[in-house]
Amino acid sequence: MPNRIPEIVILRLPMYRRALHSLEQDNIDVVSSQELGERLQVTPAQIRKDLSYFGKFGKQGMGYNVKRLLAELTRIMGLDREWPMVLVGVGRLGTAIASYPGFVPQGFRIVAAFDSAPQLIGRKIGSLAILDISEVKRTIQDKHVDIGIVAVPGSQAQRIVDMLVASGARAILNYAPATIRVPPGIHLRDIDPVLALQSMTYYLKP
Amino acid sequence: MPNRIPEIVILRLPMYRRALHSLEQDNIDVVSSQELGERLQVTPAQIRKDLSYFGKFGKQGMGYNVKRLLAELTRIMGLDREWPMVLVGVGRLGTAIASYPGFVPQGFRIVAAFDSAPQLIGRKIGSLAILDISEVKRTIQDKHVDIGIVAVPGSQAQRIVDMLVASGARAILNYAPATIRVPPGIHLRDIDPVLALQSMTYYLKP
């Protein structure tokens, strides 16, 4: 059934899920692809096509049951479980990431934080102890961690990513402002507000 | 000359620029589309095609002069000037954004911060005074600000974006976990680490 689903479809699923969650909050039981599309600024046809890769979730003449579709997407996306993560780099940025309250309600939990600065080792961020980077492999394996968050300086980012991948991480969320390469089968997403800003100034200049 | 350049090309320019900056740091004077493509995991043909939308910057048989191409991209992207920005929301996340050291070296400067919580007004983040949200319009107009950064709770994000747009902002960097709609001609980029993580778990699940 999951033939060969384009990555771009997978990238849209989280948006759909967030919109459905919002509809559920508003006690809306049923939504059409038209209504969902208006909310998300996406064509109804695209929503129907995207969902059709995974099955038939709607009722003709009616639309989609919000709770049902939300549950299906949650399962499809693998979000019906908790995902432990490790964080590397607990400078200013890393500390903010460790304190970000948006992860846990969505099932993402930082279970260990690492740095290489001796003066930081043993200190805590909230209840999270800072460990030496040399322990990252053992932690990833012992705690079955798949996801690593990188918040080190750009010059060190590739080395840290390589270390995480060698330790067993299969997905990397990179906050460092650097071009990172990962082997096939390893997933990478970059969070870089400067690149986002730079892609808008082109349109702003006179 | 600027016919109709696909947005996806504009989204890649910041990557090219960052890679060129890195080459410049390493005192590399000339680079071919082949070499640049290897660094960025992009095909050489794509790089040449993308650049050809803006002009002819290379020398056949040689490649591209790094300094020259970097300067051209900087100009094309509108990065040969400083961009003042306003920040709305100075909770935990907003405070981290205000302190992020990556903006200023790239020409992005937060010139005013706003919140609606009375106990925050008048306090400072570094040297940045926190103003009442009611002053945002005057600030944007007086200081010729085009870019607004939104770091408020998701439930308030659309209202704040609307206010920024009504005040004259033409680009929004949104950190709130919410689907935001903007009028035509207004540019929006979302920074949402949770969406990024959720687009990877699909591939991680067994």
Add this chain to the structure above:
DNA sequence: TTCTGTGAACGGATTCACAGCA
């Protein structure tokens, strides 16, 4: 010879349009 710039060919994603079911 090397490597750019670019029209042409290709391939994949989006949109169309409609059969079919509630």
Add this chain to the structure above:
DNA sequence: TGCTGTGAATCCGTTCACAGAA
């Protein structure tokens, strides 16, 4: 009638392949 699911048609970005300049 209203709206889904989906093959077909369309659109658009990527890659190819080569002429031409250094």
